[in-house]
Amino acid sequence: MDSEVFKMYSKYYNLFYADKKYSSEVEYINEVIKRFSPKAKSILEYGSGTGGHGLLLQDMGYRIMGVERSQDMANVALSKGYQCQVSDILDFTTNEKYDVCIALFHVVSYLNSNQDLVKLFTKTRSVLNDSGLFVFDVWFTPAVMYQQPEVRIKKVEDDEVIVTRLARPDIDYISNTVTVNYEVLVKNKKNNQYVELSEAHRMRHFGVPEINLLAEQTGFKVIKAEEFLTSNQPSNQTWGVNFILQAKS
Numbered sequence: 001m002d003s004e005v006f007k008m009y010s011k012y013y014n015l016f017y018a019d020k021k022y023s024s025e026v027e028y029i030n031e032v033i034k035r036f037s038p039k040a041k042s043i044l045e046y047g048s049g050t051g052g053h054g055l056l057l058q059d060m061g062y063r064i065m066g067v068e069r070s071q072d073m074a075n076v077a078l079s080k081g082y083q084c085q086v087s088d089i090l091d092f093t094t095n096e097k098y099d100v101c102i103a104l105f106h107v108v109s110y111l112n113s114n115q116d117l118v119k120l121f122t123k124t125r126s127v128l129n130d131s132g133l134f135v136f137d138v139w140f141t142p143a144v145m146y147q148q149p150e151v152r153i154k155k156v157e158d159d160e161v162i163v164t165r166l167a168r169p170d171i172d173y174i175s176n177t178v179t180v181n182y183e184v185l186v187k188n189k190k191n192n193q194y195v196e197l198s199e200a201h202r203m204r205h206f207g208v209p210e211i212n213l214l215a216e217q218t219g220f221k222v223i224k225a226e227e228f229l230t231s232n233q234p235s236n237q238t239w240g241v242n243f244i245l246q247a248k249s
């Protein structure tokens with residue numbers, strides 16, 4: 001991305017996710033870790049983005065390392081003092097073992113094929129200590145199928161820019177994926193110039209039996225599936241479900 005486009009992209013990203021409650025999410029993740037692995041000290045974070053969760057977990061005293069494939073996102077995290085490796089989560093390398101691995105804000109949903117999922121889970125088991133936790137929130141099939149993703153348009157602004165984003169979902173019933181096509185228009189209020197961005201994310205959704213099967217095949221057991229943040233029992237109203245897996249010895 002050239003620097004002007006990235007500046008606009010960061011503006012758009014920060015504005016759109018300004019209301020994301022990183023501190024309450026991190027309190028929840030810390031509570032999950034304390035509930036299932038009270039002695040855990042080290043965390044590996046997949047898809048660590050700009051370090052929103054990682055930096056707060058670091059402040060809580062965890063030793064944490066991120067893995068992020070976007071150099072631009074990783075640069076923001078690195079500039080804030082967050083240690084992360086720029087790599088695809090399927091290809092990263094480490095000599096360390098961790099107590100917990102986390103993948104927050106639907107990072108596992110970015111993996112669409114069974115082959116990639118088996119690869120990620122197997123790799124995760126190999127970098128976790130025995131009884132280590134793998135904690136990740138994903139799109140939940142019952143809610144996606146029941147609610148059906150819709151076309152959405154959203155406009156946000158601050159003193160410098162007005163951002164309009166159109167999101168068009170394309171549902172594939174056979175592969176359990178939804179491709180979300182984003183068209184973003186960023187207007188610079190100072191010079192009235194526009195930057196257009198587009199991106200498409202193909203997201204896979206998962207049900208409980210599917211994650212159970214994946215866990216069994218790769219050396220984990222599923223110890224809890226709960227609504228992200230509330231810990232409520234998942235239902236067809238629960239878009240984001242947090243799965244907590246424990247590494248078997």
Ligand SMILES: C[S@@+](CC[C@H](N)C(=O)[O-])C[C@H]1O[C@@H](n2cnc3c(N)ncnc32)[C@H](O)[C@@H]1O
Nearest residue numbers: 047048049052068069070087088089104105110
């Ligand atoms: C929705 S963002 C979440 C970022 C961060 N976890 C947060 O909550 O702010 C998804 C992140 O996962 C990263 N990502 C997606 N697939 C990845 C992969 N295969 N390997 C490494 N990073 C990946 C993207 O680059 C992006 O930064």
